[in-house]
Amino acid sequence: MPDLSWSESETLNLPETDSKTAVTVRLEHRDALAFNATPEALFNLRLERDVVRVKTLTAMAASAHVRRNSTPAHGKDFSSSIISGLSQGSGEYFTRIGVGTPPKYAYMVLDTGSDIVWIQCSPCRKCYTQTDPIFDPKKSESYASVSCGTPLCRRLDTSGCNKRKSCIYQVSYGDGSFTVGEFSTETLTFRGTKIGNVALGCGHDNEGLFIGAAGLLGLGRGKLSFPSQSGRRFGGKFSYCLVDRSSKTSKPSSVMFGESAVSRLAVFTPMLTNPKLDTFYYLQLTGISVGGTRVPGITPSMFQIDAQGNGGVIIDSGTSVTRLTRSAYLPFRDAFRAGTTDLKRAPDFALFDTCYDLSGQTVIKVPTVVLHFGSGTDMNLPPENYLISIDSKASFCFAFAGTMSGLSIIGNIQQQGFRIVFDSAGSRIGIAPHGCA
Known part of the structure; x- marks a missing residue:
């Protein structure tokens, strides 16, 4: 590649320092979990995913007023025909988070375009391939299912009940993929900082573009997103910085929660x-x-x-x-x-x-x-x-x-x-x- 030199571009050499503490976790682009793929192939796949995501975000915005006025579905049955309003496309950046007690670390998609936090769970009726072992809620001391009819269950755009009277969630995506499972609360660990009672979807039936990652960390503005749930602890503030994937820098991408995120x-x-x-x-x-x-x-x-x-x-x-x-x-x-x-x-x-x-x-x-x-x-x-x-x-x-x-x-x-x-x-x-x- 040529050594590119650009004119009319500014250079600011101001190091960013902050003495305050914050929860910071490293981010990886999803290409880091791809093996035996050429840069050209990865770039083409990235553009294909981008088209799917943009179509879905656009449809989501266009139909917002319809979902806003719709009534959530409650009852004993919960079928795949119920579509959540929180549909979006594939995420591009992953972060590593501990789920449960003791924490089991897994890659999660970071996504500001959706709200629900979810992870693939055993037993799996259908699970896609992920880098880490499937999360087993039976081995977590902090896992708790959400009961049907509770305020937390009613926050879902669509919800259902299983035979155990547990709340069922579903999120559908623009390419036809989806995640369905039991709505629960669980403890998440970010580099040693534990956040308890986070509403989380425990997905037992999952298909999608998330191959490699175990689930998704929803960072949107909705009431069930991670920033909204943890807002009191982190002051409703978070930030991220994404490093150029093509550069030779050793600096990692990162996401930060709390006052020091500003x-x-x-x-x-x-x-x-x-x-x-x-x-x-x-x-x-x-x-x-x-x-x-x-x-x-x-x-x-x-x-x-x-x-x-x-x-x-x-x-x-x-x-x-x-x-x-x-x-x-x-x-x-x-x-x-x-x-x-x-x-x-x-x-x-x-x-x-x-x-x-x-x-x-x-x-x-x-x-x-x-x-x-x-x-x-x-x-x-x-x-x-x-x-x-x-x-x-x-x-x-x-x-x-x-x-x-x-x-x-x-x-x-x-x-x-x-x-x-x-x-x-x-x-x-x-x-x-x-x-x-």
Whole structure:
């Protein structure tokens, strides 16, 4: 690969230090659990998963008002035809968490786009392949099933009962996969810190795109997400920083809970609320600059949430490529193309319509890209966050895509290297450059 040198890009050498304590756990990209796969194959699979996730998040937002007004299903029977409203696509980052007492450590998908915490449990009617042994609730001293009709069971969008009068949960996903099992409470351990009585789905029948991981840690805004359940202990605050997977750095990606999760370098934008959907983290995108100039025609009105809960902009850990509503994406893309006329174009690739052949070049100049959010918060993207390698032949693509949906999504490629702070207590989202230090 060429040694890329970029013009007009800022460098901030401000180490992030914090004397406060916090619960911090390491994150791994799901590709770390893949074996005997080429980088090209892994990248293609990542894009395929991304398409599934975006379709599901979009459908979830579009039908939010229907689910909001629906009545949960209760009764003795619980069939696979009952669909949870908390459907989403595949997660991209894993963290290792201890489940039960004594704790059994397992990889869990980190997901800000869903709420329910769940893990595969024995006995399995059907379980997919995971790296760690299947969790056995009978061997945990802290496991407790949730009874039917209790307030905790009623918090589920859909719930059912088994013969033992235990609460049954189900979560369905956009690709047709799902998890079904017994709703319970359990103790989770994060690097020695124990959090008791966490509502958790103990899945006995599971299919999905989570191969490798044992389950999912839901970090959404809903009432059953882990941040909501542990809000009193951690002050409703958590943050993560995702390291560029293609870099040679030894710094790990991480997620942090508590007051120290709020970086002193962060600048904040208001966390918006969708009255029809409480899972996603919405923020206000006001404009985009390319090469130091605001792109004409991109206005805040393009990213507003309407009365039906449609539209808006969310920031998501499990979506890779940022999607922008097409009316904003097209002028943005055209402005970037206008600043790269001296680069050799390459054929389109998958969802990318602006690609370049950079073979044989050692110094490449591209215009800067800045995302502008509410309250004057700017996200100055480093070039590797918007021009990414797609193969081993020096082909690079502009890492954004348009969508016909009104919902825009800030993906994890654009978030790499930033500490993203979720402060639900303060109704704000923070962005800190060089946040993985």
